Amino acid sequence: MSEALNIIQDPTLTYRQELIALARLGESTDDSLRYSDAYYEAKAKGALCDLNEGIMPYRPRYICPDYDLLFEKGCKFLDLEPPTDLLEAVNVLEIFYCHVPSITTYPVYVGDLDRLLEPFVIKEDRAYAKKVLGLFLRNIDRVQTDSFVHADIGPADSVTARILLELTEEMQLAIPNITLRYDPDITSDDFALACVRCMLKTAKPSFANHGMFRSEWGDRYAIASCYNGLTIGGGGYTLPRMRLYECSLNAKSPEDFLENELPRHIDLQLEYMDKRVKFIVEQSTFFKDNFLVTEGFVRQENFTGMFGVVGLAECCNHLLGIKDVHHGFGLNPEATELGIRIMEAIEKRVSEHEAPYCDAFGHRYRLHAQVGIDTDGMDDSPGTRIPIGAEPDMLSQLEVNEKFHRFFPTGTGDIFKFEETWTKTPEAVLSIIKGSLAKGLRYFSGYLENNDVVRVTGYLVKKSEIEKLRQKKQSLNNVTVFGMGAQDGGHALDRRVQEFGA
């Protein structure tokens, strides 16, 4: 049976999911973008992974349009005038979203919704505004059917943000993902507590360290897809990842790894990124005539490449001969210290590489702690996370995270699973979040163990939708299948629960 026939006959795929799968298959029929033999060898061994980006890129992986410009000037290509009221504003956005490409074919950044919509919301009666925003969220959930669709709010409180939080809690949708940009000087405790309550009930929003992101990206940054920092009016060209555990398998010692295997694999991944970025910019038509570019919604110089890593924990444990994860990375200072040395080495080598077409970032790629994919199993934990099942107490887990988050401007994060009593003390949760962000945590996600909407590795799924797939039924959300794979292979939903005494 052909691959195409497999796709067409898969009862769990919706029509659109079939279409996307067939497009990927079609893309893979051309192999004119070639890499070195050493790259293919490393890929075959599983040390390097292209995250199934497709071998012929025809758009950047992540695109973060400048929605302010859309509201200011409208869009000629889509024949949209600047909106004058709330109904027009959400209508303009809903139409525009359908034309924003990405690796998933759905928009990974739908805007700073509170800031964009606030001028329109405050002109309306609150109940009416809530009704319109409820329909808007329903539209996003049913049309942009992919959990990597991401909206941002904050750092300041607003009527719109409050309504969005209320609706998020009432509607219990997996889409869109939401991030609060948290800044202790701007975000009021009252607003932050409303976000904590919503997070415990719906697994969103997550909390982003505004000060940290701003210092790296400037004021106009987006949190897109899972937790990815990028520039508004720009994005990320590509995101391949080093699977550090597999990279370490041929090393004779930690020193051998740091001196030989690590730099060799870094260079191979850089070679891959350079060729790919050049292809997207020079060969594909996206940066030449897509309306997003020609009308200035994105600028090519605002894109960068995202240098991904995964499986640092397993890499360190392997190099030190540690078999039991309970005495390994994150719980064993020697292993954690080795992790820091490895990350420093990666950061240094990548920052020394002159990257093509990354003008806004000093011609440099930026690091990303990749959250893993459904087929990783237990071999490579997400980014620099402690393996599931070995999580120490929450304090220790945060302390380990705080050592690593600074390395990853294009995103990293950890997820904490709380039990029911924490819903009664949101101020206690906020206190933990505040402390960790102040100590250098980049991104904090939490959810309640009994929720239907849960955070898998970086994205949200509904447990009830995973059940549908298990019964060979279709799930509208493209990402549900990843959630099922991550749970079956990586036990992603079996995180340690933070009990009332954590």
Next chain:
Amino acid sequence: MVIIMKLAPVNKIIPFSNVDGPGNRTAVFFQGCTFDCKFCHNPETINMCIGCSECVSKCPAGALSCQSVESARAAADERSADSSTDSCKSPGADAGMLSNRRGSIIWDSTKCVQCDTCIRVCQSNASPRIRYMSVPDLIAEIRRTAPYIQGITVSGGECTLQNDFLIDLFSAVRALQDSPRLTCLLDSNGSFDFEADPRILEVSEGVMLDVKAVGKEWSRRLIGDPGDLVLKNLDYLLKAEKLQEVRTVIIPGRDTENEETVRYTASKIGNACDYRIIRYRPFGVRENFQKELGEDETPEEYAMKFVELAKQYGAGRAYLV
């Protein structure tokens, strides 16, 4: 002069607790209690280990061994040899706490699998899983948690058994630099005479007080003490404005006793502080007392009646836990 570090028996430290006072707190549980409450759900914290070593051979993980208290003290002295002398006292200052003990069981937390076998086999209601810690030892733990918490709560057992130690601890917490102002709360059963010795209150934001039983007979039966001092403390702490909250456990089916306790307490505290009405839960309660008090938890509707009663008698901040 020989410097001896003051030590206290610590049963457990919970770095992040959301049930021991306002916000997120580090809770320190000391071993040893002055009462013997029938509904105690961690009776292994009541007594001090007598060193019988019954648990040592039963431990499946080999995490317990016998060692003298003196060597535990020497180890603690070594740890804090170069730390501040603020909490160091001359010999004998707290010798009474340790002098009449034959020895102690040493618990290796790295080997422990938390199976609770030691607690089940102990005939003395005395967990062997404790550590003798100095103020600098605890301050080292609190320094770690300081950025994430509103404060610390000392509990037990009965924390006021360590009164002098707590004064040093709270003073040291308040002197911590580079951390948000942390509050220091006591979780007490009220068996310590705060009026006679109010020093701890001067370095504390207040006391979370248990008023478990009003009425001498019922009190004697439930907690093994007539409870006069508890009620005196209720008055004194109210007057001193050091009452953080009051808690009462509602026992299933004990209408008269519950009512008297709640009525008395509610009319005393008014709106001065929170009044937590707690349902009795059999989990962890010793078997014979479960038979006496009930094998099921207090029904929510039944407990709610006493929340209403408390409000009726003026405790506007009464709520059910």
